[in-house]
Amino acid sequence: MAITIEHLYHVYQQGSPFQSDALEDIDFTIENGDLLALIGHTGSGKSTLAQHLNGLLKPTSGRVLVDGQNINAKEADRKALRQRVGLLFQYAEYQLFEETVYKDIAFGPKNQGLTGKELDHRVRRAFARVHLPQEVLEKSPFELSGGQMRRVALAGVVAMEPEVLVLDEPIAGLDPKGRDELMEVISDLHRGGVTIVLISHNMDDVARIATRVAVLDKGRLAMLGTPREIFSRGDELEAMGLDVPQTVQLCRKLRAGGVDMPDCLTNEEVCAAILAARGRTAHA
Amino acid sequence: MLKDITLGQYYPVKSFVHDLDPRVKIILTIAFIVAVFLGSSLWAMIPITAFILLSAKAANLPVKLLLKGIKPLRIILIFTFLLNLFFSAGETVLLQVWKIRVTQEGLMLAIRFSMRLVFLVTGASLLTLTTQPVVLTDGLERLMSPLARIGFPAHELAMMMSIALRFIPTLLEEADKIMKAQMARGADFESGNLLQRARAMVPLLVPLFVSAFRRAGDLAMAMEARCYHGGEGRTRLRVLKITHKDYVACAAVAALIVICVIIG
Incomplete structure (x- = not known):
């Protein structure tokens, strides 16, 4: 319905x-x-x-x-x-x-x-x-x-x-x-x-x-x-007095620190992304 | 629906009457009531009506608002009028139908009594419309404070009154919310006979009472946590002060009493 x-x-x-x-x-x-x-x-x-x-x-x-x-x-x-x-x-x-x-x-x-x-x-x-x-x-x-x-x-x-x-x-x-x-x-x-x-x-x-x-x-x-889509617009959300999930906050901090990773919504996604990023650095 | 109860609610404007000291206003209201009872002839109603209209003007209140206060009393008013009209002893018969007589004395009495009621209600609503509840209880407390010496709980009484007044809007809001919550579960508050409707109130009243007790407990705890220990040695945020305006108001009411006594 x-x-x-x-x-x-x-x-x-x-x-x-x-x-x-x-x-x-x-x-x-x-x-x-x-x-x-x-x-x-x-x-x-x-x-x-x-x-x-x-x-x-x-x-x-x-x-x-x-x-x-x-x-x-x-x-x-x-x-x-x-x-x-x-x-x-x-x-x-x-x-x-x-x-x-x-x-x-x-x-x-x-x-x-x-x-x-x-x-x-x-x-x-x-x-x-x-x-x-x-x-x-x-x-x-x-x-x-x-x-x-x-x-x-x-x-x-x-x-x-x-x-x-x-x-x-x-x-x-x-x-x-x-x-x-x-x-x-x-x-x-x-x-x-x-x-x-x-x-x-x-x-x-x-x-x-x-x-x-x-x-x-x-x-x-x-x-x-x-x-x-919504949580990728973190700056706009913060301007409205809202938060993004902790997972997204973590991803943004890591990106600011130079780690190449997308915005992740769940803990599992974050783990996978971090492992993938580490894999890339190890290979480089 | 529940928010329509606005009888005698404070009307927030600036005016001469709003600025008066609450103690003075309470005493003047009582004096006004005395004046209403002193003026027993029909002629005395002219200065009293004039006084009410002038006060409404000085209080910056629309007269319509004052009249609205009489509306809930209309049944009592009509009843008083008819009772006095038909059942007073008198000689000059104006109208007679079977055994029921309307005498001139009865008519006079009927008008006088119903007008008195109108005056009393408008006088009292002049007080509540122009005085914030908190200020009003403050004034009451000060007026009753001499009685505290003989063990009268003046402060406690005033505190209870202001807490009760403070929680009226809160409880109305709560009732509205619970009502909606029960309506979402299919409750029906509007149809059915008297008994069915009374029974339909149970899902509203039980949670409302529970939450009122819970709030009372929380409030008592919060007051104690801030070292509330009654009225002894307590200073106040608003210090009441008599100004020249209060003297003017006293003079006006005194004049009204004198006029009423003279007219009789």
């Missing part, structure tokens, strides 16, 4: 003295099967854009099309839309409310009208996808650690079995282990056929798993391309 964004503008508190332009002329398509990383400085409009993807915000002007259907049209069924496009908010652990983890995960599918065996099946399948110990299922969500709560919240969205999953900084505030585990879950979901939009400040993760990267700067779409 593809989401097309056409000339999208969003203005907060229009007409008041506090008016601010959050999004200006955003125009691109999220293709079926993408793992699109949305990066940008704080306040660049990433979260605002995320909320447009499932109709939680209404555009000031412009359109958002899901499979060619304008989601803000009068006849559009927004409830059905929110089932197809799942959204996990920042610090999603604060949205948990039920007595047990099981019931909390069941909240979404229940709202879809599922009951009985099918509901149970959905909950258990979603729970299995976030790799938590089995006994957690009957615990109160408030007894869990922050990282575990985050994964329960993710399961709550996954249980609705959306075709597109929008994740707003899912790893913010997690420890390295929690972060790695969650990134693994996200990669798994993507491999399972879910289109993913990932908002992240962690460029290393973006370089590792994204198929495409969109860069927002002050509400505008500044760049769009593969991670390799």
